[in-house]
Amino acid sequence: MRKALFTGCLVIFSIAALAQYNRENPLVHTYSIxxxxxxxxxxxxxxxSHWFSVGTVVAWAESGVGAVATQSFSNPAFGPQGLQLMKTGLDAEATLQALLASDEGREYRQVGVIDVSGKTASHTGAKNIKEAGHVVGDYYAVQANLMENNTVWQAMADSFEGSAGEPLAERMLKALEAAQTEGGDIRGKQSAALVVVSGTPTGKSWIDRKVDLRVDDHENPLQELRRLWKVHQAYEYMNAGDVAVEAGDFERAGELYQSAETMFPNNLEMQYWHAINLANVGNLKEALPMFKSVFSKNPKWKKLTPRLIDNGMLSVSEGDLKQIMKQ
Incomplete structure (x- = not known):
């Protein structure tokens, strides 16, 4: 007989219920979108969720295909199987029904599905632990189980609908925060995840997977996830600045580096590359105090600087380099 996996809470099930679970179907009571x-x-x-590393079990997404959230007594196979079914041309509802039809534990499952066209479907099995429910709206679905209150999933839906026009990652994060404000998981909180993929694939996974953030174990996972989302946005500016440097557009690179630095004014990495770019465009007067500030806080940046001459990342005269190294 297969055994149930009990972690974090004690729940007593009948022998018939025990037969439906194994170690590949962990308890992940949570809320998702x-x-x-x-x-x-x-x-x-x-x-x-109040569960370790929830993102590795619940959250599945593929560019040009769709996304799946599989939770409650999670069947992780629903993630890759759901994506594969959508690749064959099934829409979200047909994919969900195919997943449930093949699973004897369907009444213990909770699943949300969205396909590449934006069609959505959600399922809350009758044996989910209360409070549990879902909302299927235009271009989104939210689902929650083992919640403090039965208003959580509607709060998520209201938040998502009320944030139209903002970046998708921001809207989904706000929906999670709305759920927590409404009471969230009755057991508390532990981990969170946020994934965004492009609707039209380029064939380059490092481009198509636009956001992939996880907080595996934290006393305030949503606060940490929001911090990481802000860091992600800042480094998007840094990455775009690097691309501009490669293209020789140092003026644009400076604007992008400045945007990143504005978000994190105490980040030495951002200050340093901004200073390097200023030096490259001949604005040594503005760059020198920035170099001085960075070098005083971490001398290893000073040690790095001459090495950038050989590969062209720092393009200054010998005299200008000497001025920089005096800082």
Whole structure:
């Protein structure tokens, strides 16, 4: 007989119920959202739970295909299987029904699905632990179980609908925060995840997976997830600045580096590369005090600087380099 996996809470089940679970179907009582940005076509999934590393079990997404959130007595196979079914041309509802039809534990499952066209479907099995429910709306579905209150999933839906026009990751994160404000998981909180993929694939996974953030174990996972989301946005500016440097557009690079630094004014990495770019465009007067500030806080940046001459990342005269190294 297969055994149930009990972690974090004690629940007593009948022998018949025990027969439906194994160690591949962990308890993940939680709340989640699958959604689409109609302006960009981006697809995403976000989740929070009182469970370790919830993102590795619940959140599944693939560019040009869709997203799946599989939770409650989670069947992790629903993630890759759901994506594969959508690849064959099934829409969200047909995919969900196919997953449930093949699973004897369907009444213990909770699942949300969105396909590449933005169609959504959700399922809350009759044997989910209360409070449990879901809302299927235009281009999103939210689902929650083992909640403090039965108003959680509607609060998530209201939040998502009320944040139209903002980036998809921001909207989904706000939906999670709305759930927590409404009471959230009755047991508390531990981990969270946020994933966004492009609606139209480029064939380059490092481009198509636009956001992939996880907080595996934290006393305030949503606060940490929001911090990481802010860091992610800042480094998007840094990455775009690097691309501008490669293209020789140092003026644009400076603007992008400045945007990143504005978000994190105490980040030495951002200050340093901003100073390097200023030096490259001949604005040594503004760059020198920035170099001085960075070098005083971490001398290893000073040690690094001459090495950038050989590969062209720092393009200054010998005299200018000497001025920089005096800082």
């Amino acid at each position: 699958v959604a689409m940005d109609t302006a960009t076509g981006d697809i995403g999934v976000a989740v929070q």
